[in-house]
Amino acid sequence: MASGAAMAAPPVKTAGGMLVNSAGMTLYTFDKDAAGKSACNGPCAELWPPVVAEANAKPEGDMTIITRDDGAKQWAYKGKPVYQYKPDMKAGDATGDNFKNVWHIIKS
Secondary structure, three states: OOOOOOEOOOOEEOOOOEEEOOOOOEOEEEOOOEOOEOOOOOHHHHHOOEOEEOOOOOOEOOEEEEEOOOOOEEEEEOOEEOEOOOOOOOOOOOOOOOHHHOEEEOEO
């Protein structure tokens, strides 16, 4: 599974109300995911790397942790698994928003 760096602390919100990781990269949810279950595996997870939670990570507020099919832990926002978008190159990029009408930035 391709992924960004594992995070012990949950993602953070920006002043604009978007959820980002500690590097300021925009985070997304996938409409085809069920609460607590990721439907994005294989090639999907290459393009949309899951935001992996470190083994010592603890749920906080709306941020919880789910277990992926491969056993990895992934952050979830209000039960929905959280991802990055590989083509986003720098903090603040949100090029995956509304991708195929099923990927959306997370707004608080």
